Amino acid sequence: DMALYTLGNHTLDTQHPDMDVLTALIGDEGVDAELFHEANRVKTEEFGSKVFVRGIIEFSNYCRCTCAYCGISAQMVHAKRYRMPPDELTDAAVRAAETYRTVILQSGEDRFYTAEMLADIVRRIKQRANCAVTLSIGERTLEEYRLMREAGADRFLLKHETANAVLYESLHGVPLETRLDAQRRIRALGFELGGGFMVGLPGQTDETLAQDLMTLVYEGVEMAGIGPFIAHPDTELGGAPDGDPHKTLKVLALARLLLPKCHLPSTTALNVKGGMKNALLCGADVIMQKATPFEYRKLYDIYPGRDALEVPLEEQYETLRKRLAEFGLSAE
Numbered sequence: 001d002m003a004l005y006t007l008g009n010h011t012l013d014t015q016h017p018d019m020d021v022l023t024a025l026i027g028d029e030g031v032d033a034e035l036f037h038e039a040n041r042v043k044t045e046e047f048g049s050k051v052f053v054r055g056i057i058e059f060s061n062y063c064r065c066t067c068a069y070c071g072i073s074a075q076m077v078h079a080k081r082y083r084m085p086p087d088e089l090t091d092a093a094v095r096a097a098e099t100y101r102t103v104i105l106q107s108g109e110d111r112f113y114t115a116e117m118l119a120d121i122v123r124r125i126k127q128r129a130n131c132a133v134t135l136s137i138g139e140r141t142l143e144e145y146r147l148m149r150e151a152g153a154d155r156f157l158l159k160h161e162t163a164n165a166v167l168y169e170s171l172h173g174v175p176l177e178t179r180l181d182a183q184r185r186i187r188a189l190g191f192e193l194g195g196g197f198m199v200g201l202p203g204q205t206d207e208t209l210a211q212d213l214m215t216l217v218y219e220g221v222e223m224a225g226i227g228p229f230i231a232h233p234d235t236e237l238g239g240a241p242d243g244d245p246h247k248t249l250k251v252l253a254l255a256r257l258l259l260p261k262c263h264l265p266s267t268t269a270l271n272v273k274g275g276m277k278n279a280l281l282c283g284a285d286v287i288m289q290k291a292t293p294f295e296y297r298k299l300y301d302i303y304p305g306r307d308a309l310e311v312p313l314e315e316q317y318e319t320l321r322k323r324l325a326e327f328g329l330s331a332e
């Protein structure tokens with residue numbers, strides 16, 4: 001049975017995943033080579049040599065949330081804030097769609113943009129460009145999400161961040177259920193849901209990570225961003241160690257076995273840690289490239305080390321395409 005994996009002395013039944021087995025696998029370094037090999041095999045079976053490349057526009061860094069790890073949280077009073085006017089955002093997205101088949105619109109939780117405004121932006125992009133539109137703008141009501149969905153938004157990224165309810169509440173000041181409920185509203189409207197979580201948050205254990213993986217399964221995500229926590233010096237977690245890129249790859253590989261058809265990006269945070277090639281050989285099938293207008297890139301400072309290079313989109317894509325070809329992969 002293809003759903004059954006023997007890794008070291010562990011047996012993982014991906015149809016009925018067991019928390020203890022997942023926890024043990026995450027902690028056992030002896031299984032790494034086999035695990036990565038299997039994850040790459042499953043990814044290749046599902047997607048061949050294809051890597052899906054998306055363009056992301058970070059259109060506002062205003063945020064009402066107080067996430068303890070994030071460099072653009074409302075608590076970062078010294079952060080210089082920007083927000084793109086709707087017309088400028090629409091034009092930038094249409095331009096990005098000349099290079100990328102999917103354009104992701106991401107921001108802090110910025111209520112300046114009403115649901116009507118966001119719906120209008122999506123509608124205009126879809127009229128002018130032939131691309132999928134993904135939103136990543138945080139929690140809204142069902143009615144707000146509905147307007148965006150009806151305007152043609154295809155997908156929505158909203159990570160659960162950590163499945164440990166106590167840890168979630170200590171980092172966000174609101175219960176985990178708030179986040180999971182928002183994910184359910186998104187699913188209910190027929191968006192493709194992108195979930196995900198961070199690896200290496202202070203206080204997280206291997207058991208937490210197993211719970212995180214189970215949450216992806218329960219929430220029925222079609223995409224999952226799994227990336228290392230990277231400490232931002234100005235936040236209250238500024239002194240904490242960064243998440244381990246190797247552990248992140250292990251968890252990513254396990255996600256591939258549990259969710260063979262799920263889109264798994266080599267997250268920006270993992271790329272910062274030099275892991276793009278590794279991630280693409282350990283189960284990831286998606287790369288996101290910046291399509292944010294140059295003047296704003298440095299200001300979207302959620303964690304340190306993100307590249308703010310001013311490379312034109314075509315050239316950026318071409319460079320990636322060549323790099324992927326070097327390891328036998330083709331950009332889609």
Ligand code: SAM
Binds near residue numbers: 070108137227
């Ligand atoms: N506000 C939207 C939301 O919360 O979904 C989208 C923007 S938010 C900045 C995007 C993602 O950044 C979050 O889901 C979180 O996982 C990630 N992030 C924020 N701070 C981070 C850090 N210090 N290290 C790694 N990832 C971080």
